[in-house]
Amino acid sequence: xxxxxxxxxxxxxxxxxxxxxxxxxxxxxxxxxxxxxxxxxxxxxxxxxxxxxxxxxxxxxxxxxxxxxxxxxxxxxxxxxxxxxxxxxxxxxxxxxxxxxxxxxxxxxxxxxxxxxxxxxx
Numbered sequence: 001x002x003x004x005x006x007x008x009x010x011x012x013x014x015x016x017x018x019x020x021x022x023x024x025x026x027x028x029x030x031x032x033x034x035x036x037x038x039x040x041x042x043x044x045x046x047x048x049x050x051x052x053x054x055x056x057x058x059x060x061x062x063x064x065x066x067x068x069x070x071x072x073x074x075x076x077x078x079x080x081x082x083x084x085x086x087x088x089x090x091x092x093x094x095x096x097x098x099x100x101x102x103x104x105x106x107x108x109x110x111x112x113x114x115x116x117x118x119x120x121x122x
Contacts (some may be wrong), residue, residue, distance in 0.1 A: 001063045003028070003085040007036035010081075010088050011113035013058035014040040017051040019090070022113035025105045028085075035085040037108070039101050042090055045076030051090045052079040059083065 001009075004026070011022050019040040028035035042048035052073055059065045069082040078095045081088040089101055102110065 003035035006059065006063055006065070006083065006086045007038050008113075009058055009062060010038045010055045010083075010086060011040070013054040014038065014051045014088075014090065015113060015115050016058075017042075017047065017054045019047075019051050023102060024111050024113055025102070026109040027105055029109075030105075030107050034082075034087045036087075037101070037105060038086065038088045038113075039096075040088070040090050040113075041096055042092055044092070048076045048079055048090050048092060049073060052081060052088075055081055055088050055090075 007024050011024055014022050019042060022038065022040040025037040025039065026035065027033065027037055040051060042051050052070075056067060065083055067081040067083055069080070071080040072078045078089070078091040078099075091099065
């Protein structure tokens with residue numbers, strides 16, 4: 001599984017837990033930090049934690065991957081899951097506005113995650 005497929009899988013896992021404004025940003029050509037970032041919004045502490053757990057479970061189950069590092073999960077205002085070539089950021093709206101990661105990584109190739117039919121109930 002390549003890094004783009006891993007990013008899509010993480011975005012789907014966020015979507016499964018009703019994450020909002022899920023963005024994928026390809027940064028491999030502008031940074032050595034990672035190939036892809038997934039940035040997603042959660043509406044509560046519980047939702048942020050559930051989304052992070054969903055990403056962890058899905059990537060472990062379908063890609064046999066565990067995060068190298070995890071941050072921010074205790075409070076649930078934001079979470080970071082670092083998989084090396086993929087970094088997943090899950091933030092509540094206040095934190096997302098404050099850190100404005102989309103603007104920081106604006107030189108990367110950005111695209112929204114489009115919800116699948118199964119996650120929208122169609």
